[in-house]
Amino acid sequence: MKIGIxxxxxxxxxxxxxxxxxxxxxxxxxxxxxxxxxGGF
Numbered sequence: 001m002k003i004g005i006x007x008x009x010x011x012x013x014x015x016x017x018x019x020x021x022x023x024x025x026x027x028x029x030x031x032x033x034x035x036x037x038x039g040g041f
Contacts, residue, residue: 007036 003026005018016035018026023033 002032002034005033006036 005016005023007016010016018035023035026033
């Protein structure tokens with residue numbers, strides 16, 4: 001399964017909705033994970 005993790009939409013907010021450990025667990029379970037950066041994935 002492809003999973004996209006969006007970044008926060010508030011101004012000057014740099015967080016995303018998943019921790020690195022959470023993303024690692026998803027990848028280890030066989031999923032494809034994309035984390036949104038400045039403008040896209």
